[in-house]
Amino acid sequence: MLHELNGKVDASLRLQEISTLLIQEGNLDVLYERVLDAAVYLMRADVGSMQKYDPERNELRLLASRGFPAEAIxxxxxxxxxxxxxxxxxxxxGHRVVVPDVECADFMAGSADLKVARQVGLRAMHSTPLISRSGRLLGMISTHWQKPHSPAEDELRALDVLARQAADLIERVQVETTLRQSEQRLRWIGSVVESSDxxxxxxxxxxxxxxxxxGAERLFSYTAEEAIGQPVTIIIPQDRLDEEREILARIRRxxxxxxxxxxxxRKHGGLVSISLTVSPVKNAEGRIVGASKVARDITEQKLAWKTAEMADRAKSSFLAAASHDLRQPLQTxxxxxxALELHHPSGEARNLVTEIGRSLDTMTSILSSLLDVNRLESGNLRPFVSEFSLSEIFGSLAADFAAPVLERGLRLCIVRSELIIRSDRHMLAEMIRNxxxxxIRYTDKGQILLGCRxxxxxxxxxxxxxxxxxxxxELPRIFQEYYQGTDGVERGGFGLGLAIVKRLGDILDHRIEVRSIPGKGTRFLIEVPRGRSSVKAPDAAPPLHPHNNALRGSVLAIEDEASVRSALRKSLKTRGVDATIVATAxxxxxxxxxxxxxPDVLLCDFNLRGSPNGVESIRQLRAALCQNVPAVVMTGDIRSQTVDSISAQGISVLIKPFSTEELLEALRGQEKQSL
Structure with a gap:
């Protein structure tokens, strides 16, 4: 009995002490930590946490913790x-929750949260909302125990007193802070207006x-004495007076x-390009009585924009043309x-051929990354948003990354999900792929995990x-183009992957977040909207045709580049394809x-020197054959207008550099149409 009485007295004294400290403390962050320390003490807990409620995202964000390891934080x-x-x-x-034993809580069963709780040795937990007298949620106090535990009623009552005091004080501090900020804002707003450029x-x-x-005096050359009291039309050219009438009408609305x-x-007749922002001005009763205008001189900016736009178009055109020239030798x-792979199925020669293949893949990746960045910069990428199951992306990624993970001696864990999301499937897959x-590049041991929640x-x-x-x-810089960390050069890569992720995220309006603990690992997060429809998960894709499954029909190919033509001939011959390959239409x-x-199928390069382009050449060949023969056009020009113009003619497009298997798949697909 005496021990229980002493405990109550200690709790009461602790509450009085904390109440005094909170009244004296004006720093909100310190206030949270004081409340957390008191909560852990009153609840006789092993671990505690304090969270702040974010009403915009409807989630709790960690503000302070006691006793948690880094991975749990x-x-x-x-x-x-x-x-x-x-x-x-x-x-x-919306009210307190007590979990005496996490192993017996149904809502935690099978969750990632239960797994983490086990890892850090937590068996019991409780959470009490921090609510203001007006009913507004401010945050959450949580305490945790390392053994199964049910807090006593007197402990919870003491915590409720602390929670009410803290909520009142936090709300008061927030109001006082807001008032101080408003007063300061009013004082410097006048100086900002007067000193603004x-x-x-x-x-x-x-x-x-x-x-x-x-700023108005400098921009328009009228002094304040000359301008105030005059109609605003003194700075509006005659042919722009209709703009002012429309602006006033919109302000009244x-x-x-x-x-x-x-x-x-300007005062002496000169014209100036400006960016104009106009806002209604209201009186104390909320009635619109006028307007505030902010005008910025953008004459030099417009000239710079025009110059940059011309340079960007020139760069895009150059890269589009250069990409074709660069892709040709890669294609060869x-x-x-x-062809070499078939001649060297095993042994040291096979290992050398494999290394050559990896180098070719790296060169192709470099070129594709550079061109992807250019397309993102020029705004040529447009998302095609639809609803689909995440399993469509996760399945292909599991297959694509199985070999690279194995080579590094890592484990790849992909948590499959049938959740329906709304995004552009190709852009999102490219983000996750990067x-x-x-x-993989920055992990030496352990595992990579891909999942969702x-x-x-x-x-x-x-x-x-x-x-x-x-x-x-380094975190603020990792999404910059060509940026690599301290050991990025040694680990390979080009410093473009995360830049592409960020650009694609901006296009799709997908929030990206990164959290990292040096020496322990990193977590990247992409937030996408959930879909509203029910989409059936696709069936597994059919397997690729084996190498010895040659085309039954014949192919007529046109390729003006001698090296590509020779390589094409050798490659198709080794696969048993009946192909006739020439240089011109x-x-x-x-x-x-x-x-x-x-021929049963036509194959033609798009850019042909001394001949019409591939689409026109195919049209001529079809006319000569008096038949709409299925056709495939090869091109290194990845501009959307080029690819779309080819597809619009009912012709399949194959982007260089492609593999022999991709070529055979394209030809087989066209051959089926001719049967």
């Missing part, structure tokens, strides 16, 4: 309603100027005009490599690794008209 940095934890459940149900002007609803800062690019007139090497490649109306796709990690000062037409050649 990283995993529970953010918690949502679907989390298998006491705080996630408390967030969902931008012209800041106010006018009433009749268009009469009521204020005029120094309460609308805001953002970054409207137009032209205005890939075809010759495929993250997995990065994880629900987060409200979104799905979070996560890539975890047990690699070297990323230093905190004229030669092909001669074979058809004079020698009676009747």
């Amino acid at each position: 990283a995993f529970w940095d953010r918690v949502n309603r679907d989390s298998g934890t006491s705080c996630g459940m408390a967030l969902s149900v 931008d012209a800041i002007i106010s006018k009433n609803l009749n268009g009469i100027i009521t204020s005029w800062n120094r 309460g609308e805001r005009i953002d970054h409207f690019e137009t032209v205005r007139q 090497l890939k075809l010759l490599h495929a 993250l997995l490649s990065n994880a 629900r987060a409200g109306d979104d799905v979070r796709i996560e890539v975890w690794d047990s690699g070297v990690g990323i230093a905190q000062d 004229t030669e092909a037409l001669t074979l058809i008209r004079e020698q009676g050649l009747r």
